[in-house]
Amino acid sequence: MTHPASTSAPRPVRVLISGASIAGPTLAYWLDRYGFEVTVVEKADAVRGGGYAIDIRGTAREVVDRMGLLPRLREAHIDTRRITFLDAAGDTVGTVQPEQLTGGQSGQDLEVRRGDLADALYAPLRDRVEFLFGDSIATLDDDGHAVHVVLDSGTHRTFDLVIGADGLHSNTRRLVFGPEEPFHRYLGHVFAGFTLPNELGVAHEAFIWSEPGRSAVVYAYEPSEPVHGFLTFVRDTPPFEAFRDPRAQRELVASQFPEQVWQVPRLVAAMRTSEDLFFDIVSQVHMPAWSHGRVALAGDAAHATSFLSGQGSSVALVGAYVLAGELATHADHAEAFAAYERRMRPFAERNQALATAGGTIVTPTTRAQVDARNALLRDPEAMAKELATAEAEARRTTHSSVTLPEYTPAP
Ligand SMILES: Cc1cc2nc3c(=O)[nH]c(=O)nc-3n(C[C@H](O)[C@H](O)[C@H](O)COP(=O)(O)OP(=O)(O)OC[C@H]3O[C@@H](n4cnc5c(N)ncnc54)[C@H](O)[C@@H]3O)c2cc1C
Numbered sequence: 001m002t003h004p005a006s007t008s009a010p011r012p013v014r015v016l017i018s019g020a021s022i023a024g025p026t027l028a029y030w031l032d033r034y035g036f037e038v039t040v041v042e043k044a045d046a047v048r049g050g051g052y053a054i055d056i057r058g059t060a061r062e063v064v065d066r067m068g069l070l071p072r073l074r075e076a077h078i079d080t081r082r083i084t085f086l087d088a089a090g091d092t093v094g095t096v097q098p099e100q101l102t103g104g105q106s107g108q109d110l111e112v113r114r115g116d117l118a119d120a121l122y123a124p125l126r127d128r129v130e131f132l133f134g135d136s137i138a139t140l141d142d143d144g145h146a147v148h149v150v151l152d153s154g155t156h157r158t159f160d161l162v163i164g165a166d167g168l169h170s171n172t173r174r175l176v177f178g179p180e181e182p183f184h185r186y187l188g189h190v191f192a193g194f195t196l197p198n199e200l201g202v203a204h205e206a207f208i209w210s211e212p213g214r215s216a217v218v219y220a221y222e223p224s225e226p227v228h229g230f231l232t233f234v235r236d237t238p239p240f241e242a243f244r245d246p247r248a249q250r251e252l253v254a255s256q257f258p259e260q261v262w263q264v265p266r267l268v269a270a271m272r273t274s275e276d277l278f279f280d281i282v283s284q285v286h287m288p289a290w291s292h293g294r295v296a297l298a299g300d301a302a303h304a305t306s307f308l309s310g311q312g313s314s315v316a317l318v319g320a321y322v323l324a325g326e327l328a329t330h331a332d333h334a335e336a337f338a339a340y341e342r343r344m345r346p347f348a349e350r351n352q353a354l355a356t357a358g359g360t361i362v363t364p365t366t367r368a369q370v371d372a373r374n375a376l377l378r379d380p381e382a383m384a385k386e387l388a389t390a391e392a393e394a395r396r397t398t399h400s401s402v403t404l405p406e407y408t409p410a411p
Pocket residue numbers: 018019020021022023024041042043044048052053054055056114135136137165166167168169170171172193298299300301304305306307310311312313314315316
């Protein structure tokens with residue numbers, strides 16, 4: 001679908017993107033393809049590798065296909081075959097297939113390490129687009145005609161547009177829209193993710209030990225790789241004080257898991273000394289508008305869905321594709337931003353709603369929910385029936401609930 005140019009103003013060409021993870025490089029790829037001059041600033045020293053597994057499903061699969069990335073991502077597919085739930089004593093209660101929980105489609109969805117996706121997105125860009133690693137936007141001044149940017153390194157640059165693709169705690173959002181708290185919808189969980197040696201010798205499967213409001217998870221990819229550990233727990237208020245103090249984070253997480261059963265003590269010990277600890281709240285971002293003047297937001301910065309939805313990367317991929325396409329087919333950036341939001345907001349909101357729907361199987365918060373979940377797991381037929389509900393079908397529909405236009409920019 002093409003959009004006629006709406007004004008005779010020159011199309012903005014110089015775009016600065018903050019963040020080189022999922023949304024940022026996807027946007028950079030399409031903008032570069034449409035003839036924009038793209039610069040990406042990333043606070044880390046390189047594209048961050050490794051990381052937990054993410055799924056690419058529904059419409060997002062179409063985006064990576066249009067980018068020619070399917071073969072590479074198929075090779076990187078992790079192929080988790082089963083998830084085993086354990087009771088308080090660490091004994092197996094039952095097993096399910098991942099697609100039963102996510103509403104995904106076996107053989108269709110891609111499950112890859114977040115870092116592998118980021119690398120795949122970055123590879124075709126590295127020689128085409130300017131990347132400024134180890135830097136960050138310090139100030140932004142949008143004078144209505146251009147955005148004057150000062151980076152932490154002291155560099156001064158001017159761009160026609162700036163896009164914040166810098167994640168849940170977006171720096172760009174803070175600079176333009178103010179502190180993050182009003183835009184966060186805290187979902188009541190805190191989590192710590194880290195890697196540890198694969199002493200269990202397991203592969204292509206996950207184990208979830210749960211007590212009310214708490215889970216200890218081991219997620220294994222290849223036998224030769226470290227496994228990923230996750231410790232999650234419920235908390236009424238977000239522990240903002242712990243964000244400023246890495247030692248307090250480790251203490252807080254450890255204090256929630258005193259049990260000396262199964263792998264719990266090993267996970268706690270690994271979390272305490274981990275060099276790749278990832279501590280965060282489970283939260284969504286809800287913004288009244290995704291742009292202001294010449295600055296817009298993409299990916300988690302605009303509409304984080306949280307990992308409980310399993311859809312954050314997928315929505316980030318689709319949103320970046322749509323934003324680039326709308327910019328390429330509108331002469332006026334304000335109209336492009338409005339069109340992007342009109343098309344994407346319903347999709348983002350439907351996916352956000354998945355995070356709070358039916359969460360009691362993976363994250364039961366009361367004893368009754370744990371018991372009911374375990375009873376279902378002990379009866380695979382009942383579990384299959386429970387999971388094959390209309391809700392599972394609704395999930396699948398949600399994953400593909402936006403039409404991906406073919407954008408053809410005017411020459
Ligand atoms: C444990 C876990 C499991 C998940 N599982 C799934 C799943 O199964 N499926 C799924 O679709 N999604 C999943 N997600 C969500 C997914 O990771 C995010 O939604 C997705 O990564 C969002 O991409 P993004 O590019 O918008 O932001 P991010 O991936 O958060 O990237 C932001 C980038 O901006 C950079 N940055 C930050 N601050 C600055 C700054 N000041 N200046 C410059 N750069 C900056 C960061 O270094 C990073 O590279 C999961 C998330 C977690 C935590």
